[in-house]
Amino acid sequence: MSTASMVKGTAVPASLPWSGLLALSTAAFTAVLTELLPAGLLPRIAPALGVSEARVGFLVSGYAAASFVAAIPLTALLRGLPRRRVLIGALLGFAVADAVVAVSSSYALTFAARLLAGCVGGLLWAMLAGYAARMVPAERRGRAIAVVLAGITVALSLGVPAGTALAGALGWRPAFGVLAGLALLLVGWVRWRVPGFPGEPPHARVPLARVAALPGVRAILSVTLFLLLGHQVMYTYVAPFTAHAGYGRTGVVLLVFGVATVAGIWITGVLVDRHPRATLLAALALCAAVMLALGPYAGSPAVLLGAVALWGLAFGGAPTLIQTALVDASGPAHADLATSLQTTVYNAGIAGGSLTGGLVLDGLGAGALPWTALPLVVGALVTVTAARRHAFPAVRREP
Structure with a gap:
C-alpha cells in the first residue's frame, strides 16, 4: 500500500x-x-x-x-x-x-x-x-x-x-x-x-440485519458474549473469591490485574496487525488456563497473584483484538453499526455474567466461580478456532 x-x-x-x-x-x-x-x-x-x-x-x-x-x-x-x-x-x-x-x-x-x-x-x-x-x-x-x-x-x-x-x-x-x-x-x-x-x-445505507449477517460478524459477536460472560462471572465477585482463597487483600489483587491489563494492551498493540488470530487464541487460551488454575490452587498466594496477573495480561488485549476483527469483517464504512451491535452484546455479557456469578456464589459458593467461567471462556476459544475464514483469519484482510 x-x-x-x-x-x-x-x-x-x-x-x-x-x-x-x-x-x-x-x-x-x-x-x-x-x-x-x-x-x-x-x-x-x-x-x-x-x-x-x-x-x-x-x-x-x-x-x-x-x-x-x-x-x-x-x-x-x-x-x-x-x-x-x-x-x-x-x-x-x-x-x-x-x-x-x-x-x-x-x-x-x-x-x-x-x-x-x-x-x-x-x-x-x-x-x-x-x-x-x-x-x-x-x-x-x-x-x-x-x-x-x-x-x-x-x-x-x-x-x-x-x-x-x-x-x-x-x-x-x-x-x-x-x-x-x-x-x-x-x-x-x-x-x-x-x-x-x-x-x-x-x-x-445497509440495513442493520444485513450488517449483522455479514460473514464473520455473528461469530465475532458470539466470542464477545462468551468472553464477557466468563470474565464477569469472576471479576464481579473477585472480593468473595479472594476471601475464599484465604488471601483477603482484594485491593492488591485488583491492582495486579489492572497493571497487567496495561501490559496486555501494549503487547496487543504490537502484535494485532501482524498476528491477530494467533494473539487472540493465545489470550483466550491463557484466560482458560487461569480459570483452570484458580479452581484447585487459589489457596496459594503465589498462584493466586500469578494467575490474576496472567488473567489481566490476556484480558487487557482481548477487546482490541475482537474489535479489530469486527471492523475488518464489517468494513470501516459499516463499523459504527456493527460496533453498536457489539456494544449491546458487551453490556449483555456484563449483566449476564454478573447475574450468573451471583447465582453460583449463593448456590455453590465462591469456589465454584472459576469452574463456571471456564466453559464460557472455552466457548470463546472454540468459536475463534472454528471461525477461521471470515471472522478470525490468520492474516488481517485489507479492504
Whole structure:
C-alpha cells in the first residue's frame, strides 16, 4: 500500500495520527470514568441526594441500561450525519450530564442525567473503533484501535482511583465538575485534531440485519458474549473469591490485574496487525488456563497473584483484538453499526455474567466461580478456532 490511503475522499497518513487517536482515547477514558465513578462514592452521594446507598447504586446500573438500550437505535438514527459532528454531540452530552450531576440535589434529576450519559455513552462506544479505523491505512488499523481502547484500561487502572481520591479531597461534586470540564476540553481537541468524515448517504445505507449477517460478524459477536460472560462471572465477585482463597487483600489483587491489563494492551498493540488470530487464541487460551488454575490452587498466594496477573495480561488485549476483527469483517464504512451491535452484546455479557456469578456464589459458593467461567471462556476459544475464514483469519484482510 502507498504511504497514504484515501478514505471517502480524505487523505489518511501512513503514520499514526497520535494527537487525534489520543483525543479518541481520552473520550473513552471520560466515558468509563463517567460510568463508574459513582460506584466508589455511594456513601458520599447518598446523604446529599437524600436516598439510600442502594438507590445511588442505580445511578450506575441506570447508565448501563440506557447504554444497552440506546446504542443500536441512536447509531442507526444518526448514521447519515457527519461523523465528527456526532462525536462532538456525544461529548457535549457527557459535559451536560456530568455538570447536572455536579450541581443537582434531586435524585430524579440526577438519575435523568445519568440516563442521558448512558445514551451518549452507547453512541460513543459504537463510534470509536470505526473512527480510529478510518483515520489510518488498513495495515495500521489494529494498532490505532489499540491506542483508542487503551483509554479504557487507563480509566480502570488509574482514572477511577484518582477520581475517587479527588472526590475524597474536594468532594464528589467537584469531581463530576472536573469530568464535565474534561468533556468540554475534548470538544475543542476533537475539532482541532480529529478529521471529519461524512455520514452514510441514504443510497449507501445497509440495513442493520444485513450488517449483522455479514460473514464473520455473528461469530465475532458470539466470542464477545462468551468472553464477557466468563470474565464477569469472576471479576464481579473477585472480593468473595479472594476471601475464599484465604488471601483477603482484594485491593492488591485488583491492582495486579489492572497493571497487567496495561501490559496486555501494549503487547496487543504490537502484535494485532501482524498476528491477530494467533494473539487472540493465545489470550483466550491463557484466560482458560487461569480459570483452570484458580479452581484447585487459589489457596496459594503465589498462584493466586500469578494467575490474576496472567488473567489481566490476556484480558487487557482481548477487546482490541475482537474489535479489530469486527471492523475488518464489517468494513470501516459499516463499523459504527456493527460496533453498536457489539456494544449491546458487551453490556449483555456484563449483566449476564454478573447475574450468573451471583447465582453460583449463593448456590455453590465462591469456589465454584472459576469452574463456571471456564466453559464460557472455552466457548470463546472454540468459536475463534472454528471461525477461521471470515471472522478470525490468520492474516488481517485489507479492504
